[in-house]
Amino acid sequence: VEDNSRLYEVFEHLDTYQWIIFTSPAGVEIFFEEMDRKEMDVRSLGQAKIAVIGEGTKKKLKEHHLFADFVPSVYDGDTLGAELAKELHGDEIPRAAAGNQKLAELLEQAGANVDDVATYTTKYEKSRLIDEKKEFETGSVDCVVFTSASTVKGFVEGTPGLDYTAVKAACIGKQTKAAADAYGMKTRMAKKATIESLIELVEEMKQEDC
Numbered sequence: 181v182e183d184n185s186r187l188y189e190v191f192e193h194l195d196t197y198q199w200i201i202f203t204s205p206a207g208v209e210i211f212f213e214e215m216d217r218k219e220m221d222v223r224s225l226g227q228a229k230i231a232v233i234g235e236g237t238k239k240k241l242k243e244h245h246l247f248a249d250f251v252p253s254v255y256d257g258d259t260l261g262a263e264l265a266k267e268l269h270g271d272e273i274p275r276a277a278a279g280n281q282k283l284a285e286l287l288e289q290a291g292a293n294v295d296d297v298a299t300y301t302t303k304y305e306k307s308r309l310i311d312e313k314k315e316f317e318t319g320s321v322d323c324v325v326f327t328s329a330s331t332v333k334g335f336v337e338g339t340p341g342l343d344y345t346a347v348k349a350a351c352i353g354k355q356t357k358a359a360a361d362a363y364g365m366k367t368r369m370a371k372k373a374t375i376e377s378l379i380e381l382v383e384e385m386k387q388e389d390c
Contacts, residue, residue, distance in 0.1 A: 187214055187297050195226030199250075201264070203233045203257060203283065205240035210299040212244050222246065233260050235374045255373030256353050261286030268292050302330050312339045316346045323348040323385050325378065329359035336363060350385060352378045 191214075202208045215224065222244070232238045232248040234255030241248055250267065252259040261283040268290045284294045315321050324347055326332050332351075336344070344363040351357040353373035360367045368385060370377040 181298060181301055184214055184299065187211070187299055188218065190295055190297055191215070191218055191220060191224070194220075194224050194228070197226070197228045199231055199264070199268075200225070200228050201231045201233075201260070201283070202237050202241065203260070205236050206300055208232075208237060208240040208244070214299070231260065231264050233257065254353075256355050257283040258286070258355070265290035265292070302334065312342045316342065322389065323350050323382060324365075325350045325382060326356045326360060327352050327375070327378065329355050332356060332359040332363070348385065350378060350381045 202211070215221070229249040230241065230246060231250035232241055234251065238248045238251055250264055252263045265286050268287065284296045287294050324335060326335070326349055332349075344365050347360075347363075347365045349357075349360040349365040349367045351360055351367055351369045352375075354369065357367050357369045368381055370381045
């Protein structure tokens with residue numbers, strides 16, 4: 181985001197938090213970039229534990245020589261909120277990314293004081309396909325791959341007028357699938373909410389069409 185002052189406010193008392201939650205790899209990256217900008221190192225985190233939404237975010241955190249204390253059994257915001265809520269005792273929690281609002285709601289219901297800090301926004305571009313309708317009707321496009329519910333939104337905004345019932349969609353998780361289902365797409369969901377599992381799904385869909 182252009183103005184990260186809200187994050188800087190959190191930095192001023194970062195060592196008072198019991199949990200820090202990262203809901204995407206981008207959130208991790210921006211969080212530590214801004215810490216560098218403010219000349220802060222990992223000691224500023226104090227005794228805070230770190231929760232991440234899934235494997236990709238966990239790997240990105242590890243690049244900063246930190247290991248996640250909590251990863252949900254299913255990699256989505258709802259499960260993260262529900263399962264982490266059981267670990268809380270009225271703790272304060274900053275979340276270093278924009279994401280599923282239900283996550284914060286579930287934690288607040290468990291008695292947590294939540295600081296929800298958005299560190300980036302998502303912008304969408306128009307599709308580069310010359311004739312999306314023809315591409316999908318002729319089967320030139322095998323499937324569309326969605327890595328988040330926001331990518332579904334971006335796809336729809338970038339392809340106005342497309343008949344989405346003709347779109348085969350490979351979705352990374354249930355929230356992404358639900359977003360694609362809402363437009364009538366023919367959806368399939370990866371077994372796990374990871375890029376590796378999503379790639380396996382795309383390969384399966386390709387073989388089924390052969």
